Amino acid sequence: MKSIALTLRRVAFAGIAAVGCFSAGDKDGDGEGGTGGSTQCSGFTPVPCVCSNGDTGVAQCNNGRRGSCVCESNGGTAGSGNTGNTGNTGNTGNTGNTAGVGNNGGVGNTAGAGEGGAGGFFEPECVPGAFEPCSCSIAEGYNICHPPGVWGECACGKIFAEGDDEPGGGGGAGGAGGGSAGEAGAAGAGGGDACTPVEETCDSADNDCDGEVDEGYVCADDIVRHIVPQTRGIYLLGTTNDGLCGYDALQQFWPTVSDSYYDGFDCEAERFLFRRSDYEIFYSAEGLYQDTASGSDPDTLLVTSPCGQTVAQWFDFDANSNLHYQCSDTVRRGEAATLVATPVTRIVAVLDDGRIIATQNADSQYVVYDPAGGLTSTFPEAGTIAGMVNTNDNAVVMGNAAYLTLLRDYNSDIEVMVFRLSESSQWQLVRRVVVASFGSNVIASPEGTVLIREPDPDSSGDDRIVAYMADGADFVVWREADSPTVKLDDDNQLLPGPQQ
16 A cells, blocks of 8 residues: 655656657657667657658657657558579580489569558548538537547537637526415315425426426536637556556546556556646656656655645645645645645645636535635535535546536436536536446546446456547547557556657
8 A cells, every 4th residue: 555645756867868768669659679869859839750761750749758750651562572683504515424414494483562551641621529510400509529530410500619709598487386276164274285305306396395306417418618619638657567566657548548648657656637838747656756766856846734745645836836745634835834724635736827726525526725724615415416426536627617527426327427627616517428337537628528437348357538529429449458558557547648
C-alpha cells in the first residue's frame, strides 16, 4: 500500500539530452533505432523526418518529443534476381579419351520481394471529437468527427455549442394537481384528496408531492449543450513493464492515439498532473527522486508547516502557477496559511481564477470555493437528482470553466451526467448518456465526448477505452491488446494534457 503522505515533484521534459521513452527501438517512428538527438524537437510544431524508404515525411513535435513519421509510402521496391552464372566450357578431350562434358549454367536467384506496406496512408478528414455547424430540414445542427477521422451525419437540433441559443424547453414544470373539492357534508367540512408521496417518475405528475413535476432528471434527455472545441488531449496512465514499479507512462489516447509517451518517473509516483500554464508534469511520490531521464534533481514543491515537504496527493495550479494542495483535509495555497478549513475529501481541480473544486460528504457532493476560500456552490443539493449519485475525481479545466461528471444509478440504468461549472460558479447540464458500465475511470472531454476505461470483452485480462460521442455514436478508441508498449495496471488515472 503506497503512502498517502507524498512529496510533490516535477519533471521538465523540454531541452533534455535523451528521453526515457525512446531508449530502445524505433519509438519515434523515424526508421531509426536507439536514442539520440533525432527524437528531439521544439514546441508543438511539425518537423521533417526520414521515412524508411529514404523519403522525407512530417512528424508532430510535442513539447520536445517527436511523434510518428507520416510518410507518403513506406512500401519497399521489389529486388531484382541475380543473373545466373555462365556455364564453363567443356575441356578438350585427350587423345584416345572421351571428350570432356561442359558444366551446366548457373541458376538465377529468386527475385527479392519488397518490404513494407503497399504505399499510401490513411489521411483523416477531421480530428475525432471536432464539430462544425450543419443544416438539415428539421433544425440547425452539428457534424461530429468520428474516429479515426471521418465526419458523421448531421445531428439536427440535438447539439448546442457554448454560446448557441439554448434548446427550447417544454415550458415550466406544471403545478401540482389540486385536491378534489370537498363536498358539503352534514358537518359542512369536506377535505381534499391527500397526496401520498412516492418516488418521482417521468409521467407529468407530482409523484413525491413537493409541488414539482418530473424533477430530478427522471425523464430521458439526449440533448448536448455547452460544448466547446477541444484544445487539450486526454491521457491514460499506463506502464511499460506490467507489475513492476518505476515504469509508469503517460500516453495520449484522445482525440488521437500518440505513438510517443512520457515516462521515467519515480517508483512511488501516484497521481499525475500536467500544469496548464506550461504543461510541465507534476506527480505525487514518496520521498525525493533522482530523475534518470534528464539527469538532474527534480524540484520539490516547498510548503510550510504543518505539512512540511509531504502533502496529500490532491493538488492543482491556477493560471499564475500558484500551487493549491491538501494538508490533511484542509486546503492551502503555496506557503500561505490554511485557505479552506472546512473538511474536504479531495481537491478535484483549480480554475484559472483560483476557484477551487473539491469533494466532500463521502464523495457525493462537489463544493466550490472562491479564491479567498469562501464557499460559493454545493452540487448536487440533496434530493435534486433522483437515484444514487457519486462524484468523479476527473475534471477538464478550460480557463475559468470546468467539465465534471456525476455517476448515477437510476431506474435500472447507469448513466454518466456531465456538468459544466461556469465562470459564475453555476452548474450547467451538458449531457446525459446511459453506458454499459462505469469501468474503472470516467472523464468527459469539453466537446461532449464521455470516455470510459473498462475491461475488454475480446481480450481477457486487458482493458479498453470507449468514447461515447456527442451525436450518440460510440467507438473503441484504445485497446491494451493493440498497444505495442504501454499497458495498463492498477494505476487507472485518465487526465487532460497537451494535445498532440
